[in-house]
Amino acid sequence: MSELKHIVIIGNGIAGVTAARNIRKLSDHKITLISSESEYFFSRTALMYVYMGHQKLEHLKPYEDFFWTKNRIDLLKKHVEKVDISTKNLLFSDGQTLHYDTLIFATGSRYRWHDAVPKDTLGVQGLYSLQDLEKLEEISPKIKKAVIVGGGLIGVELAEMLHSRDIEVTILVRESGFWGNVLPQEEAKLVTKHIESRGAKILLNSEIERVTTKVLDSKNLSPNPSAIKSIITKKGEILDCDFLGLTIGVEPQKDLAAAAGIETNRGILVNDCLETSVKDIFAIGDCSELRNPTKGRKATEPIWYTGKMMGETVAESICQKSKKYNPGIFFNSAKFFDLEYQTYGDIQPILAENESSFYWENSQEEKCLRINYCTQDEAVIGFNVFGIRFRQVVCQQWIAEKRTLSYVIEHLEEANFDPEFFKNCQSEIVAEYNFKFPEKTIKLKKNSGFWRTIFG
Secondary structure, three states, X not given: OOOOOEEEEEOOOHHHHHHHHHHHHHOOOEEEEEOOOOOOOXXXXXXXXXXXXXXXXXXXXXXOOHXXXXXXXXXXXXXXXXXXXXXXXXXXXXXXXXXXXXXXXXXXXXXXXXXXXXXXXXXXXXXXXXXXXXXXXXXXXXXXXXXXXXXXXXXXXHHHHHHOOOOEEEXXXXXXXXXXXXXXXXXXXXXXXXXXXXXXXXXXXXXXXXXXXXXXXOOOOOOOOEEEEEEEEOOOOEEEOOEEEEXXXXXXXXXXHHHOOOOEOOOEXXXXXXXXXXXXXXXXXXXXXXXXXXXXXXXXXXXXXXHHHHHHHHHHHHHOOOOOOOOOOOEEEEEEOOEEEEXXXXXXXXXXXXXXXXXXXXXXXXXXXXXXXXXXXXXEEEEEEEOOOEOHHHHHHHHHOOOEXXXXXXXXXXXXXXXXXXXXXXXHHHHHHHHHXXXXXXXXXXXXHHHHHHHO
């Protein structure tokens, strides 16, 4: 039996918690999980539903409070001030210290500030942490008009949250369609139309030039702080607002590691086994940056499932033998208000030279499907799915097996994951394929979901 170690994890998000759980499954090592954000792990992606009144914060905890004691995972709600790699000690803000044998950075990320906005301006913030939510909750009663900068997933979440409080929302997007740096033109147009139909206003091809502020007359604060008053776009538009939401991306929380002498770039640099430049120290999740990312993948990927996979990988490396991180086939999912979105594999805004694309859309019902494939052999490489649900395992299997576009269209029923009484769109998708490729006509199978729905 290997020598028992004290494994300390800084950060109790999905990456850190997954690492702790899997280390416990594989070993009897002592585990300490540290966070200054919250005492217990919670589902960060569901924070918006607390603000909207759909859930309470305690509902976001995936595990009962006794889970941690039962599984011998010690929790510390403290702020780590310094990491001393020479003595393997952590120094907390309260002056106490903690020794580790193995250290895992799972410190996550933080929202990016906008260069055009003065620091410490009241009424300006992003949305990432529990403290961000609490800050937003505190100032919301004073907000009548809000401007959100950035057309990504967090931006649309923030827009939906504010809209639920009857706050007028305008979103600035520098591309020609919502999330246009990620979505192809057709999907970006569909999402833009959907968001506007739900009450938010979108200004496309629009960026902040500068902001104006007002001085608050407060007897309790000295000096008197400045608050957001309006933003001026590069087109000269003036938008009055009480709140400015910054959703222009996130950046890895690397400061603690950098100060300790660990190599960093955009994030904390790690090798294929998620090891940093310092022995016995790892980095996983949003804060990490792969030195040699897999072809077609980014060096930093602040995505829930990526953090989960990294947590599983690092646990095996620590408890068994070094294991290379393999992100597999890309996957992500989200919602734009009530429009569901899934993506698998490689879908870029603009097709590469050797790629082709099949696209179907029902604009009235806000549903669409894009399948990208290699032009030469028709092997599928990616899916975008809006308004309908596909099975993750099936889509990823088709990509891994290099199934052809015609095979996928013929077997779409295998991927369908919509509830039983939802409308099945397979017939429309097949009809579109037959129209575009008349020489490869595909007939619907009589045992398909479409036929069962119509004929029983």
